[in-house]
Amino acid sequence: MRRAPAAVAGRLLVALLALVAGGCGQAPVRVTPNDFALDGPPRGHLTILEKWADPEYAPYFKEVVRDYERRNPGVTIDLQAVGDQPYKDRIAVLAASRELPDIFFSWPGRYARKFADGKLAADLSAPLKNTGWGRTFEADALGAFTFDGRTYGVPLDVDAKVFAYNTEIFAKAGVRRAPRTFPELLTACDRISEAGYTPLAFGNQYGWPAGHLLTQFNAMEVPAAVLARDYDGDGGGSAFTHPGYERAFKDLGQLASRCMGPSGTSMSHESAQTRLLYGKAAMQYLETLEFSYLSTKGGAPVQFAKSWDFFTMPAIPGAAGSPRAVAGGADGLLVANSSPNKPLAVDFLKYLTSRYQARKMVRDLGWLSAVKGTADDGRLKGLPKAQRTLAGKDMALWLDTRADDKIVNPYLSAAEAVLGGRTTAAEAVRQIREGARQAHRFRVRD
Template sequence: MAFKIKKFTLAASILSASLLLLTACSNESASGNKASSDSKSDKVVIDLFQGKVEIADQLKTLTDQYTKEHPNVTFNIETVGGGADGAAALKAKFASGKAPDIFGNGGYQEAQTWKNKLEDLSDQPWVKDAYEGSLDPMTIDGKVYGQPINLEGYGFTYNKDLFKKAGIKELPKTFSELEAAAKKLKAAGITPFSIGYGEWWVLGTHGLNIPFAYQKDPDAFIKGLNNGTANIEGNERFAQYLKLLDLTVKYGNKNPLTTDYNTQVTKFASGETAMIQQGNWIQPMIDKLNPNMNVGILPMPLSNNKAETDKLAIGVASNWVIYNKAPEADKKAAKDFLNWMVTSDEGKRALVEDFKYVPAFKTIEAKDIGPLGNELVKYLDEGNTLSWEWTKFPDGVIQKFGSNLQEYVGGQKSKKEVLKALDSSWNELKK
């Protein structure tokens, strides 16, 4: 699918994803939800649940601006990050009858899972402004059920100044070049990788997506896993990914399995490490911890074939959705807020300047999005992208993948054992 951002032609295989990975729940009812906001007055409180800790402050500022312009509307924002923690918390809110009015959804399989809880947004003004293909993850039977939040991409974000200090003149784009760069950094007294493998999603979602995206036909491979004609064990790309994982552990910080996301980012932003497996979503955190830090993004190479390795994994990060059984006043206000966010001057400014988002709408100019966002636009413009495949996986398998790989990093499983475990995890949860 093709995307265009102002002067840039973004030719990419953009697929939906989300750092908030949701699971389904049931047994909630409209009567179990919060009392109608307009039962006694025109005051409306929008309950908004989101999983991106990186933009918690920016989102609060943006909703405060909306409230200033719409005094009858206030927001109750709950931010729960950490993938599984956020999914469990959202599930619990629905189960307890406290479903939020607005929350996130990754699309594709996740959209199908949550379909009976999602408001049809097909008639919203912003639909016509979305880039071609960006609505696909949330489109079911011709109806649009979510607003794409932004485009995101990831690889190895790196510190340009530390690379220069270590004498790295050519950016590593292949596995051998990355290994050589890691050796140079270590020789210069610099820890090459900031690794936070205490977070299952760093491994099970973003990490393992790479060998899936490297398949000649990812959709055909996933279909093969589902019908039993393909396996992860014995597939060259997954063996290559384990070598890349080994490299990061060998040249990474100590105690990777007890290093969480915030610690991982802090180590990188403080200059303690030179590279981190994360994407442009950490730009606001970097700006807060180390303003004007000189950063860029490198690919996560599985081979020494530069034609296939010089690519970043890029996709629709997540989608805002509205609970279809929320009080009518809440749904109306929620729709107005989502429209305001991507059409008003203040909303559009905040998304690019404060959130540092690569916009998913052709009416929002991609400017002042920070160095990481700028690099994404460059890769998109050149068409050097890998797809996000994990939203097509069976429900719950990414968490199991993360656990499998944590056991490998911890030495509890051999290469052969972990590859078998990945197949077993898929087979256990496939429909």
């Protein structure tokens, strides 16, 4: 269901790309000229490696490739789609051996930056800026692949975390509107509990759901500049000292104690979603990419499919971060710096992210596109509203792709302990600070 986070992949990829960036006796990185202009009609061969092998998604990408080949008879494309974990393993090996395909998938943030810093991804700033192509994307989505003013990836979809809720349960519990502040959310949970329902179905079996909540709370409780410095591991001894980090863990603890069921830390995200769909729980914190699962076509009961809505995390009074923050990200595609067919690769990506194809992706897959104004009215409930809502938000990239790996792992561990009531917010922050010190020592030594 949820397209897996990059935290596990990061450990292998970061280590390999550190070797790439540092040389370590390996062959130098090959770089072909950044000339993105086609010399005549598109022609040549492309290899593409991506991670949408699921039968729900693969046909769409195969069809895009076939359409592009039909439009351009001089082009052949070898599309290779593998699952999440096989992709992580393969791209790590290819990165280390410097045998990357012409086009390859990447998660946003620090994950993508490793390819840029290792000079393995081509700088696409020129074609994005000079042709107006870049202006067609949502700014936050393109920004997720932009580092030091240069853009290295093309965003394909936009994803964000929201609270999907059963409007009938809200009404039965006397909750007349979606909460507008965090205290209102907690009060709504109390009323829903009194009505005999689990307020928030939450499964943290694999750790990433808690990471998403902390992505959200950190972005709302901590100023953006402080957050960026600390996530990058640049804060040294002063990292993660802002009081907002402890407040974020306290927010998590309050949400757990007043809104989540007792098995929230042990069940899977998918099991939690079943409780939402079948009326056992009033809400679930889920991704916009999961809206298709809330429809009858996606397997939801008719009654639920007719009676759900969503809201983003409501504002936290007194918080020092962004009140408009929403946890999310954008999946993207990079062009290998070693590709002999950079102009062709860019031309294909322009076709893939054209308005026509973006709208088709929304219809066929139920994803929000990174291309502006492409939510398809009426085809999938929630998407048009989601695109309008997210346009006014500040995207807070998933913690597991944004932060240094030595910070991510302690964060997920501390979050699980706070959810289970085994540690305090203050102790959780101390664990994070130790991870940050290790990250800083590694960066200085490197």
